[in-house]
Amino acid sequence: MTDTITQFSSITDRKSQTTKPIPGRADVVVVGGGIIGIATALFLAQRGISVVVCEKGHVACEQSSRNWGWVRKMGRDPAEIPMAIASAKLWAGMNALTGIETGFRETGIYYLCKDQKDIQKYEEWLAFAKEHDLDSSLLRQSSLKERFPTLKGHWEGALFTKSDGRAEPSMATQAMAASLRTRGGQIIEDCAVRCIETAAGSVHSVVTEHGEIRCKYVILATGAWTRLFCGNLGIDFPQLKVIGSVMRTQRLDGPPECAVAGRDFAFRKRLDGGYTIAQKNANIAQVVPDSFRLFFKFLPAFQSEGNEIRLRFGPQFFKEMNTPKRWRSDQLTPFETTRVLNPKPSKKILSEGLRNLRRVFPEFANAKVEQSWGCAIDVTPDAVPVIDTVDGISGLVIASGFSGHGFGIGPAAAHLVADMVTAQRPIVSAEPFKLARLWKLGKSREEQTRGHGSGLTSAARDEPR
Template identity: 25%
Template sequence: MTAQKSDVLIVGGGFMGSASAFFLCQRGHSVTLLERDQIGQYASGVNFGNVRRQGRHLAQLDLANRSWALWKRLPQLIGEDLEFLPSGHMRVCYDEALIDDLHAYAAAPEARELDLEVIAGKALHERFPFLGPEVRGGSYAPHDGHANPRLAAPAFARAAVRAGARVEEGVEVLDVQKVAGEFQVTTADGRLFTAANLLITAGAWGSKLSEQFGEAVPLETHGPQMAVTEPVPYSLPTVIGVYTKVPEEVIYFRQIERGNIVIGGGYRSRPDMLTRRAHVEPRSTLNQIQQMRRLLPAAVNLNIIRVWSGIESYTPDSLPVIGASGKVDGLFYAFGFCGHGFQLGPGVGDVMAELISTGQTSTHIAPFDIRRFSPAPILSSAESPSLQLTSKVL
């Protein structure tokens, strides 16, 4: 069997894998990307399309800022338009007690580049008169916006191909191992791919590959619930999302320039990982309609014309896995983005290319290290710290 060689082999053709392939080629690497189905078919192509930084875990903002700088350079960067609109993003709440949380987030040093503005009461409704009367406050991020997720991963993959990458769809990976300092990937059609570096960007299936190297990640899979309305005159450029402690109140919407209103949030489904299918929950669609009545009363009579779902993976701490393996040299990961990876896509690709090329990155990614899921070492009695009868709130 003749091996097909490259500098970097990427398994998984979502946004992270496609962006990584592009930026690796920009750094002069030979790259092969293998996707079992179609580029961007699962989480990358079916999400809401939020290009937002506000509301993220503060530890993600350094990466999100790097990604935002790249979003601003589209389409010059890749030669294609992803319909990115930096139209602003509002994070609103029904509970006045949560306004303090919005202020605290805006005041955090990590959020200084977001230029957040917290608005409440009469001032909020004068500025956003379309919001329902139950809305008490909100945080406005002027630089955030939205884009078309169906376009993103395929566009980056095409740009990677133009830059010299080999991108193959419909290729199922059967076995991954490292032999004599080289990664070897065997596919279902009997081919062998080899590379000095391996990047796993396989989304909800990422742990299936990482556990072959002794680094399992406890992923849960969920199907996001999405809907879109009939087109109406374009008048809502700002993305709106609800910040709440009540799960069924989680709702967000954006209007695209063609007039349709895209809606997400609410109950999630459990995908069938054998058939690789996720279903829409009727109760979720009904809940979205009910919640939209509260958030955007003017939308009450609009018709829903399409609903869909996808397959997303979630980690226990709601943070992704990004970075180098803790056990195997030349092995890297970028998966488990917990339903909020779309904005991070270009930044993750750029960071992984930098990390693979230089062994380090200027962006703070330590909280996303896969080793946080490794079992804690068992200490001897001499090494064990004395018991503390206090608790620490993180």
């Protein structure tokens, strides 16, 4: 298996190399070639809609190929549970839909419980799971020991969901992209969208670095770039980034085939025989100008569990301070000067995570790290994505802010966007994903302490999927 991550450094900041002609017209233009954008285009093409995906770098070059590959319903924010359930069904049929291996396997996921505090937290979550008839359950010490005979240390139990699983980030979105092309959808790489043109309050076209494409709808599946892109449209999209660090091992026989997370480690088996490993609860938040602009919106997250984020101040502050916030369609944009977000992984975080893992699962004692990488995770103040139309610009849909959950729930999120565009019955309710909910945050102390209160720290304690 060839991993997309081997291409991470080679594409960063390169000049545009596209040689494909730009179509003059399409029904829908999708901005962003990650899993949300590609899957949305695939579902639209299935319905006979002409669709073009414009990607400033290459398909799945950022978070969509760098995440952990977990596909889970377990532990989701209550707002996301219906979407996670719908996504699991779509993942189960994804190999058949694309005709290409995506790596999806239903292997089960375990969240280990260190003490009664963990047990209580998951017991509270199980009340939501019960409403949706999920197969999640709490295992106690005896059952846990039966399943993991070599497990070291004291553990009170584990939250377990048998129907959860995994897929391969380096394969899945590429498989969807190939399927999209066979259905007549176009993907134009090395093609940044600069602006959206409107007429009478409706989408008229997108202007790319290579020319204009007239269209009726534009889908912003722009990940960590969404706040910047929306700002040029006069839309305030509350979003920050955290940096995750991930590694993969060489082929290793012996450890469990399922996915497991403790408080300070996580792993899952890969299709190539190795393991993807990271340290749970250990992402880095770089202090940037938007950290201050959005301080009150994200304050509840820091107040509730701020110790799970590692703040860093460095050159990124000045880079973002000097990044243009407004531009015209005939000007070079930030999406062309930096085509791929390629942050460096934290060696400290990864070494800690591997050490923690080996202490609990001795089967990893001889694991040899093959590669490590960083990923920029886009987060919203409540760690729930936005999937919504935009008042004042008919035909514009935002699908972003997935807070590290986009890979797992991506298929259903994309299906929902396609439903919205084609006015079909939505696969799940879009109400929890309205943009307006984020604008209300941070306006008063009462509002600051209300709601999910997860934001940055949810992305920190959950795997980037």
